[in-house]
Amino acid sequence: MKELTKEDELLGLKEPNKNGHDMPRAVISVLGEDKVGIIATLSRVIADYQGNIVQINQNIIQGMFSMIMIVEIDKLSVNFEEFKHSLESKREELGVRVVVQSEKVFRYMHRI
Numbered sequence: 797m798k799e800l801t802k803e804d805e806l807l808g809l810k811e812p813n814k815n816g817h818d819m820p821r822a823v824i825s826v827l828g829e830d831k832v833g834i835i836a837t838l839s840r841v842i843a844d845y846q847g848n849i850v851q852i853n854q855n856i857i858q859g860m861f862s863m864i865m866i867v868e869i870d871k872l873s874v875n876f877e878e879f880k881h882s883l884e885s886k887r888e889e890l891g892v893r894v895v896v897q898s899e900k901v902f903r904y905m906h907r908i
Contacts, residue, residue: 821899822847822867822876824883826854828892830861837886838865838894845879846871861892866899 824842826834835854842849847867854863872879880896887894 820869821850822865822869822879823897823899824863824865824867825895825897826861826863826865826892828861828887828890830856830859831891834861834890834892835863837890838883841882841886842867845882846873847879 824838826838828834835852839849842865847869848871849865849867851866852863853865854861856862869876869879874882876898883896884894
């Protein structure tokens with residue numbers, strides 16, 4: 797397993813990501829009323845920018861849609877901020893809340 801980077805240490809992380817390497821990844825969270833096309837629309841944006849979905853979990857409970865995606869972003873064709881903006885701007889079209897965070901920031905915010 798690789799050592800923590802200086803950035804990891806500054807964020808207060810205690811271990812490298814579970815893959816044991818520093819592959820930059822994003823955590824994409826989606827919440828809202830279920831409708832056709834949510835996954836397709838967001839997946840299309842991710843693919844257009846050369847992101848790679850490595851894990852996806854989605855649920856529909858009484859018409860409410862929730863989803864979390866883990867996306868490798870090491871080969872993005874744009875910078876992270878543009879990628880994030882492109883996905884989060886789909887909230888109007890889809891009528892759902894979309895939040896995109898770097899995995900490191902997500903882990904830091906949810907540590908004990």
